[in-house]
Amino acid sequence: MGRNRRSRTHSNPKKNQATDIKTRRYKRDIDQIHEDMKDGGKKKFLEDLTKKDIEDLPGLAQHVCVACARYFADSAALSTHIRGKPHKRQLKKLEEEPYTIEESRRAVGLGVDKGEYGKRKEREAKEEEERRAKGEEAMEA
Template sequence: MPGPQRRSRTHKAQRDVHRAARTRAFPRQLDQIQHIDLLPENREKLEAQPLNVDLPGLGQHYCVECAKYLESDIALKSHWKGKYTNGDVRSFGIPLTPSKSRNGQLGSGAKGNARARYAI
């Protein structure tokens, strides 16, 4: 056959790269939780939500510090004992300040960046 031929084994396993690049619904960030959700009037609204069949536990078991819905009251109580929740609660004692290279608005930053955009 005249002309160049295609090389074999050109696949390079792209599945995980495509999955990692997909857009996700990221949870609320620590600055949004600290400045908005932990206010007493907002916290009461979040803890006493109406029934919603689309949410886990019908939306009745919500951890405000983690911005996470849980299935039951038992799951919520065991969630409060976990190290990730305790780490989030401890980090709320430290005021979050925007770094100089970032925009100062709450929740702003590069799209799709799941990491914290604020320096502690």
């Protein structure tokens, strides 16, 4: 009886490519798309478009779905996309307002309720300012 044969195959070579694939498929984030959907954001979207090679984009970037940040070869493909489920899901996501930095800070607990200690410090600082203002008025008079 000999020992069991070890596997002669190597690990999956596609495992190392996983991060490359993710970055290759990267589209614009939902908050960036939300800005593009606004009136002023369309201008920024077009500026970003001028930075890209238009020859590399499908249909020379004439048929664009701004909500999905995708380019299509012709108007038929664009109209099919607009009727499709992924486009409608994206529109539902865009109906919600994206999180702001202030909201994320409030969620963590920064800048929300300072508690009794914070309120007392604010009161003391305000009283100190009032004392200084009164002292300056007395010196001027």
